[in-house]
Amino acid sequence: MGVQAVPADYKRFIEKKVNKMLRLQQRLDTKYEQADDRELVDIITQSKKTLGEKIVILGHHYQRDEIIQFADKTGDSLALSRYAAGQDSASHVVFCGVEFMAEAADILTGDHQKVILPDLGAGCSMADMADIDSVELAWKELSQLTDMDSVIPVTYINSSAAIKNFVGRHNGAVCTSSNAGSIIRWALGLDLKQDIKGSELVREAKQQGKKVFFFPDQHLAINTAWQMGFSTSDNVLYDPDLEFGGITKENIDTASFILWKGHCSVHQRFTVSQIQYFRNLHKDAIVMAHPECSNEVIKAADIVGSTDAIIRAVASAPKGSHIGIATEVHLVNRLANSYTDRHIECLDPILCPCATMNRIDLPHLAWIMENLTNGVVHNQIVVDEIIKEGARIALDRMLRIV
Numbered sequence: 001m002g003v004q005a006v007p008a009d010y011k012r013f014i015e016k017k018v019n020k021m022l023r024l025q026q027r028l029d030t031k032y033e034q035a036d037d038r039e040l041v042d043i044i045t046q047s048k049k050t051l052g053e054k055i056v057i058l059g060h061h062y063q064r065d066e067i068i069q070f071a072d073k074t075g076d077s078l079a080l081s082r083y084a085a086g087q088d089s090a091s092h093v094v095f096c097g098v099e100f101m102a103e104a105a106d107i108l109t110g111d112h113q114k115v116i117l118p119d120l121g122a123g124c125s126m127a128d129m130a131d132i133d134s135v136e137l138a139w140k141e142l143s144q145l146t147d148m149d150s151v152i153p154v155t156y157i158n159s160s161a162a163i164k165n166f167v168g169r170h171n172g173a174v175c176t177s178s179n180a181g182s183i184i185r186w187a188l189g190l191d192l193k194q195d196i197k198g199s200e201l202v203r204e205a206k207q208q209g210k211k212v213f214f215f216p217d218q219h220l221a222i223n224t225a226w227q228m229g230f231s232t233s234d235n236v237l238y239d240p241d242l243e244f245g246g247i248t249k250e251n252i253d254t255a256s257f258i259l260w261k262g263h264c265s266v267h268q269r270f271t272v273s274q275i276q277y278f279r280n281l282h283k284d285a286i287v288m289a290h291p292e293c294s295n296e297v298i299k300a301a302d303i304v305g306s307t308d309a310i311i312r313a314v315a316s317a318p319k320g321s322h323i324g325i326a327t328e329v330h331l332v333n334r335l336a337n338s339y340t341d342r343h344i345e346c347l348d349p350i351l352c353p354c355a356t357m358n359r360i361d362l363p364h365l366a367w368i369m370e371n372l373t374n375g376v377v378h379n380q381i382v383v384d385e386i387i388k389e390g391a392r393i394a395l396d397r398m399l400r401i402v
């Protein structure tokens, strides 16, 4: 019997299914690719008006200005998660950010709400550095080196829903760059109401005997631990490319932090020499850095915080001051354009944007919005129910703690 040709519509059906599973971005209709910015802005404005309260657009601070202008709410990862969790009237949430943010929104919103990511290519290279299979293997390996009952997993929100599920099911929590300190104190078994820091905090934490397994960003963990009073000898680095992560029983025994070997390539571009150069140019320099930067950069900065915290710090900085910022360039440029009475610069001379955040642009937003007015939902982010369950525990725990 000869092999039958696969019918074209069946092929298309399978292609759509595979794309959905792998979350691959389909090519936009030529209408959106060829339209100029004015036409795209008109499509989005008109669609937004038509959709009314059915739709809410969320915009992370790293988004382009042309996208931010349409956001009903802008914020850092924590603010946007809280907003998504607290609003249940809109049936569609268009998340202008990256995949892990849209997944968190899907987990935190109700079943009657659909979360949409305008470009499925908007991932996060740091989140991709910790895949669930490697994390599960690491957990097994570490259980041969230490008592896992005293290890609390904490995942940065910049991680897949599968990792959040793992963390929730192992009694851990999610954290963001603005609450990592509180979540780590909680994980170490410290009383959040007790106002201790430095050597007293470290002593108390050691007495509790807990260890934090933190992923995927080693730098956020190193910087938070350092701010609390821990030293680098309290950390061990788990490298997923090495057997047992390159960790031995001896070095895990004394450690309080097991850190996943992950990083943000945008924030690793910032260096101490950029800061020194800026300080040499300006006597009144104020340096602000996001905690995903290296510990050397954080030590050389004046103010360290999440994107929201950086925005607040700029707003309260003296007029005329020179502010050098170590974070993504779209946010820095927006601040420079909003506070023209201060001199604001990105410390990285190459001005490298977050390539994935940058994928959300006018053609993709126009395509999503106009289709929604016709009842067509593209790019819905759906987290599997089984994964949602554990991930929700980890996210809810974070929202309850801080």
Ligand code: 13P
Residues within 6 Å of the ligand: 061, 075, 076, 077, 078, 158, 176, 177, 178, 264, 292, 305, 306, 307, 308
């Ligand atoms: P924030 O939570 O500070 O906005 O950071 C998100 C992020 O991805 C930084 O790279």
Ligand code: SF4
Residues within 6 Å of the ligand: 098, 123, 124, 125, 126, 127, 158, 264, 265, 266, 267, 292, 328, 354, 355, 356, 357
């Ligand atoms: Fe991920 Fe870094 Fe981009 Fe943030 S800036 S979304 S951590 S790649």
